[in-house]
Amino acid sequence: MIEKIVKSHYFYKFVLTSIVLNSIIIGIDLSLPTESHYHSSLIFYDKIFSYLFLFELVLRIYTYRLAFFKSGWNIFDFIIIVSSSLILESEIFFVFRAFRIVEVLRLISIIPKMRMVSQALFKTLPSMLGICILLLNLYYVYAIIVTYLYGKDFPHWFGSIGDSFYTLFQIMTFESWSMGIVRPVMEVHPHAWIIFVSFLLIASYIILNIAIGVIVDCVGEIRVKEEKDGEAVLLNKMQSLEQEIIELKQLLKIKITNDKT
8 A cells, every 4th residue: 555655646746746845935934034933834844844754755665675775866865855854853953954955956856857867967977077177178278378468468357377267267158258358358459359269169169069969968878778678667567467367377277177077
């Protein structure tokens, strides 16, 4: 009975709705001053949700037994629920009350699409590290160039390597890069656009697109793997059903033979 409840779609929807409502309550509570008369009521409802999540965790552990801890997402849920409950019940609750919002991170493990994206991000970390190193090299080269060329005339933007790094980052995000930085520099150095446009083309349109492509490919691989796993599970169920049918036929034959004798 408990296993059917835990594995049902209604249980999934109930948990998802509870997480969203609890996150809203936490947000309202943190936006109010501590001395607000609504604070105690919100804490009461927050505790109810905390106990509810603990009860949900117990039901899931009871249903799956040790297999529960074989899933990384289940361990993630376990850590989030237990840590959030400890924070809520601790004596220094008011110091760490903002950290209760970590409960909303459970949406990552609850919603399949978010879980897929998260898996893709973790799986692409080695490739992303190489891309980050490549981007860092690009930053360093261009930071030295712009510091050497424009540091004397625009020390607030390119006065040092650190200033140049930050300015190049602002340019890469397209935050006032043209009217705010490049055009004032071009008034003194007319050919400065060559440096900044080439940096934008390489950093934003090539390297970042490579990173996006790596993530998209990884999401595709995870989706294909999940489809294959689903087909394998379906095949196992069909084979099990076929075996049960064979056993049932054998039992029927034995019964018919016994009836005739």
